[in-house]
Amino acid sequence: MGVDPPRREAAEAAGPTVPGAAAGEDVPTGPADGAAHPAPETVSGAAAPAAAGGGGKRPGGRAGRNLPAAIAVGVALGAVTLAALYVVKVLFLLEVVVAVGIGIVELARAFAAKGIQVQVAPILGGMVLMVVGTYWGGPVFLLGSFALTLMVTLAWRMLAPPGSAKGVVAATAGYVRDASASAFVCAYPALIAGFVPLLLAEDDGPHRVVVFIAVTICSDIGGYTAGVLFGKHKMSPIISPKKTWEGFAGSALSCVVCGALLVRFLLDGEFWQGALLGAVVVIFATLGDLIESVIKRDLGIKDMGTLLPGHGGAMDRLDSLLFTLVPVWLLLYLFG
Template identity: 45%
Template structure:
């Protein structure tokens, strides 16, 4: 999730509903309902830690549920903006992309992604019947494939990471580092933020916050990689820096999507955070980079 999730949003290239009404709740300088955000974040974090330590395979089901809700949130927002993504094959196929990594590894993920892409194309081609040509077919199918890659495909690397030796500890490591990045960016941004990083996309994200993310994530990487994974400390530095970069980019990507749709949050399920997708924006690319770094270097 972004270090500052309360960006001022404007309409972009789609016909959109009015921007979401402001939440009537105490907010921090960064735009969050801080007590609610802390309570929800702490509850989710402790629950996931317990699952990963004691029943790690249950994490797949929990993560799959999150992926399904996040995909539904994004599809709903897109359809509100008259982007007619085929929701049923997108959500069902997204679950196949995520789950098939468990028995079949990367081959299962790739096969499910290709099959779902084809089904979504055909579904959109004929969703108005055989006698009427679809409107905006190219735009809608391109955005559908983007959504499929953005959420289920990137999330599937968490499953692949879990299946490796000490996989539960690897997943826990990457999640801790994303939290370190988020917390470091939030603290440094609120206390010292003066220089906007990309004001045209996320006005409240600052370079000072980015530096705070780097400091927290590198320290977190050193500790988790050496203590949890019993690996070389340099891997922790590489992983920490890499996750800060991709988590920040993931945050900016979702901010731009929301800006173009003219909305503040993808959903309202998590008080103080927005929707599930608002919580996963930085986690998704981080899952891929964590799998790549840890599979290669350990």
């Protein structure tokens, strides 16, 4: 069917579109208020491609995934992670640095699509300092290195304003906007990732990391399975249309069972402690997924990237892990 001229003109005025996260619909990526955002030329001095990493619709079933590819990537990542954890623990920190570093670049590119400049260089350097240094320096080092990273990042934007214009206007225009986004990325994911070495540094550190990752993954697997088989009642139709309460119940069941078993047999804890940990994980993992969905909807993209077939970008896999990391570390610390 053809498109009548008024509708065609309205569609063109709305700006370019990317596949929507809801059901493959196109959503406009142009400014909602009608004011044109400046086209970002750089992301901290580097070329900033558009953040429509989703490209087109991903092949898959009801949950919108290429399931065979997702399983293959998941198994490969799991094998690499276990090998790093139990052969040379410090190698796992390298894996964390690479994954979180890619996530930071993905976030910067996504913000750049809206004309927001994230200061990538100082954030990447600070993230490496937080992840690697905290393994030996502990929580105090993590806090201090985060504060230092934040201060350097704020100064970086002031001393290296975007664009070719010079003077006070160039140095101050959009500073609060860019500095706020940069501070956000300093905390999420850079600061949160610094809790990984706090888990790993314990005598049973590899076991603790396995518990953290396995229980969080069970939230995804249980929710996916229950949602596909039984999902009818939408949890949040606007934010994440594919999430259902049935899927949440599946996540909760799998997390509680997995947590109880792993804490009991890997960490010599009590079944109730593991069950409590699993219940906390499912809440925070779900929040992480929903918050990532809100960010992507606000930026008008479907995925943060295309690095992992069947999964999207690095941040699309790190979202729930980042949100469960701190609660798991705190609970295991309290359990002793």
